[in-house]
Amino acid sequence: MRKPWQPQQPRDWWLHNPAYRRYMLREATALPLMLYTLLLLAGIFQFSRGEVAFAAWLSWMQTPAALLLQGIALAAALLHAVTWVALVPKILVIDSDRLRIDPRQVLRAHQLGALAGNLGLVVATLWLLWPAGGA
Amino acid sequence: MRRSHEPISWSLFGAGGMLLAFIGPGLIVSTLLLAWLVQDPQALHATLSSGLQHPLARLAALAVIALPLYHTAHRLYHGLHDLHITGPTWLLGGFFYGGATALSALCALWLFSL
Amino acid sequence: MGTIELVATRYRPEQDVQPWEQRYTVPCSEDMSLLDALNYIKDELDPSLSHRWSCRMAICGSCGVMVNGEPKLSCKTFLRDYREAGVVQVRALDNLPVERDLVADISGVVEHIEAVKPWLIRHSTAPVDTAHTQTPEQMARYHAFSQCINCALCYAACPQFGRNPAFLGPAALTLAQRYNLDSRDEGSSERMPWLNAEEGVWSCTFVGYCSEVCPKDVDPASAINRGKVASDINYGVNLFRLLRGKSDA
Numbered sequence: 001m002r003k004p005w006q007p008q009q010p011r012d013w014w015l016h017n018p019a020y021r022r023y024m025l026r027e028a029t030a031l032p033l034m035l036y037t038l039l040l041l042a043g044i045f046q047f048s049r050g051e052v053a054f055a056a057w058l059s060w061m062q063t064p065a066a067l068l069l070q071g072i073a074l075a076a077a078l079l080h081a082v083t084w085v086a087l088v089p090k091i092l093v094i095d096s097d098r099l100r101i102d103p104r105q106v107l108r109a110h111q112l113g114a115l116a117g118n119l120g121l122v123v124a125t126l127w128l129l130w131p132a133g134g135a
Numbered sequence: 136m137r138r139s140h141e142p143i144s145w146s147l148f149g150a151g152g153m154l155l156a157f158i159g160p161g162l163i164v165s166t167l168l169l170a171w172l173v174q175d176p177q178a179l180h181a182t183l184s185s186g187l188q189h190p191l192a193r194l195a196a197l198a199v200i201a202l203p204l205y206h207t208a209h210r211l212y213h214g215l216h217d218l219h220i221t222g223p224t225w226l227l228g229g230f231f232y233g234g235a236t237a238l239s240a241l242c243a244l245w246l247f248s249l
Numbered sequence: 250m251g252t253i254e255l256v257a258t259r260y261r262p263e264q265d266v267q268p269w270e271q272r273y274t275v276p277c278s279e280d281m282s283l284l285d286a287l288n289y290i291k292d293e294l295d296p297s298l299s300h301r302w303s304c305r306m307a308i309c310g311s312c313g314v315m316v317n318g319e320p321k322l323s324c325k326t327f328l329r330d331y332r333e334a335g336v337v338q339v340r341a342l343d344n345l346p347v348e349r350d351l352v353a354d355i356s357g358v359v360e361h362i363e364a365v366k367p368w369l370i371r372h373s374t375a376p377v378d379t380a381h382t383q384t385p386e387q388m389a390r391y392h393a394f395s396q397c398i399n400c401a402l403c404y405a406a407c408p409q410f411g412r413n414p415a416f417l418g419p420a421a422l423t424l425a426q427r428y429n430l431d432s433r434d435e436g437s438s439e440r441m442p443w444l445n446a447e448e449g450v451w452s453c454t455f456v457g458y459c460s461e462v463c464p465k466d467v468d469p470a471s472a473i474n475r476g477k478v479a480s481d482i483n484y485g486v487n488l489f490r491l492l493r494g495k496s497d498a
Binding site: 013016017027092 | 262348
């Protein structure tokens, strides 16, 4: 007589294995990134309402709560960027009779692209601040 | 086997994830720097306004909001499933994907009425 | 030669209501595999302990068990690597029904694998005069995916399969990709409905642990996520067909 034991996945399955904890941390980056995106959206709304509202948003972004959220979001964004780029060559595989690109090249291209994109944006912001801020 | 409509949300998730990897950390550092170093918010408003005159710039700004919204909504939607937090699909899907769509529409409205 | 503690999770369907743990002390030498230890228990200590094995050389795929929480082939796992941990916890593969002791029932996995038609499909059944030739590059495209030995470690590693056993899972979806990527195959249209389904590639969230535990370096996570790209394109093409008034494929 067969009477197999049917295991049930426990609700806290992801706590019991380091690989699952890393996965959940990667997925959890979405929460601070969503909140940060909502901050940005609020910034666009305030921007559309005019100079005074925009200035208020800028100074609100300097409050401790907003700075804390931005700090967590920055850490999340870095973790997201590193884990995302690492997975790209496993998903984006260009390998046909006509065109084949080495997965290491795909990885390298995305690493360089992410580096250039992020650093370029920071440099552009500093450049924008110079004349506008009158510092 | 019924065809899943996941390709729609997965494509948006992928685009948002790629965008966040390429400019996410830089964007957060940039807004930190902007709020911290700006001397004359009015001048900054003027500079950004003139930059946003071009429709392509407005489209880019919309993408920077909308795609991360879809990306994060997708991850959180699936994260709830992982955490055994269940509910009707129409409710959870409507909240996350519907919310991302509604906020993206609002963002487009604000950007294109500048 | 020292000894090591081995804790096996037992389940005897005739008398047990739920699994329980039994502790054994087994010899531990440099060259002893976990399979050797299980066979030692069976031969010398407790003939009632059940476990599956056959080839002893990581090719039959029979001896998969959870070792200190990780899915492993017991023949490819060595006691010497657990000296520091001091104890080896062994139980049947996670996410699968336990038939008895360390024996997991993988018949559901086998059904999932069969569903995706993991064989070469040709439209013409007429015998060909010449062989279906294939360049080394064309073979390299699917070769890693063809190394699967159906051991089901990836299913024990997959929390999405644990969450929803209807999910076709890593090995089945990898084999679907293996044949879809084979230049001699013409059956991808028969496999795409399985990939396109909720229970197909779309239940995967790229946890990636399946690829970490695979004893043959098959990388199922990559295969499934490449399947997502294929399914994504298939969805777009089908949408275009529908917009042009053609039937749903």
